[in-house]
Amino acid sequence: MIYISVSIFLIVTSALCLYRGIFGPTVFDRVLAINVIGTKTTVIIALIGYYFSQVSLFVDIAIVYAMLNFIMTLVIGNYLEKEMR
Amino acid sequence: MNQFIDIIAMIFLIGGAFFFLVGTIGLLRFPDFFTRMHATGKGDTLGAGMVLFGLALQASDLLTAIKLILIVIFIFIANPTATHVISKAAYKSGVSPWKKEDKN
Numbered sequence: 001m002i003y004i005s006v007s008i009f010l011i012v013t014s015a016l017c018l019y020r021g022i023f024g025p026t027v028f029d030r031v032l033a034i035n036v037i038g039t040k041t042t043v044i045i046a047l048i049g050y051y052f053s054q055v056s057l058f059v060d061i062a063i064v065y066a067m068l069n070f071i072m073t074l075v076i077g078n079y080l081e082k083e084m085r
Numbered sequence: 086m087n088q089f090i091d092i093i094a095m096i097f098l099i100g101g102a103f104f105f106l107v108g109t110i111g112l113l114r115f116p117d118f119f120t121r122m123h124a125t126g127k128g129d130t131l132g133a134g135m136v137l138f139g140l141a142l143q144a145s146d147l148l149t150a151i152k153l154i155l156i157v158i159f160i161f162i163a164n165p166t167a168t169h170v171i172s173k174a175a176y177k178s179g180v181s182p183w184k185k186e187d188k189n
Contacts, residue, residue: 002095006102013109020112028118028175035167036112036125040105043136050140059152066156070163077170084178
């Protein structure tokens with residue numbers, strides 16, 4: 001009961017965060033919004049694993065997605081710094 | 086003893102969800118890019134740490150709890166580093182900070 005309600009709350013919050021991803025004045029606002037949505041997604045994956053009682057599978061997926069989110073933010077930050085000069 | 090750990094884990098889950106909400110409200114309402122990064126960098130990292138720690142308290146075996154603690158340590162190192170890289174790229178390309186005089 002507690003797992004599914006926190007998951008729905010986090011999904012609604014990350015959909016609110018999409019507003020800054022579309023209407024952000026600069027391109028850096030959009031990169032920041034995608035980083036926030038990625039962090040929320042790792043937490044939602046772990047919570048869904050607890051809800052469906054298959055904990056060991058979904059925790060492994062959450063580890064991989066956290067690393068993927070970090071690498072993507074670093075790569076696009078490095079590209080924007082070299083491109084905007 | 087089991088019910089005591091359940092209540093503490095529920096407190097961690099609800100507190101983590103509250104910090105996520107506060108960080109996203111800061112992302113929507115702040116006037117400048119650097120102030121928005123303050124809100125999300127702090128609130129998001131702390132909220133994720135609290136929710137995953139509350140899940141690790143309710144794990145059925147020890148290996149799952151160790152994996153969740155590893156995710157928490159990785160997020161505590163990775164999120165501020167990514168914030169620093171984005172902030173440096175924004176400063177180098179000319180985004181100017183918000184001053185108190187321009188009221189918009």
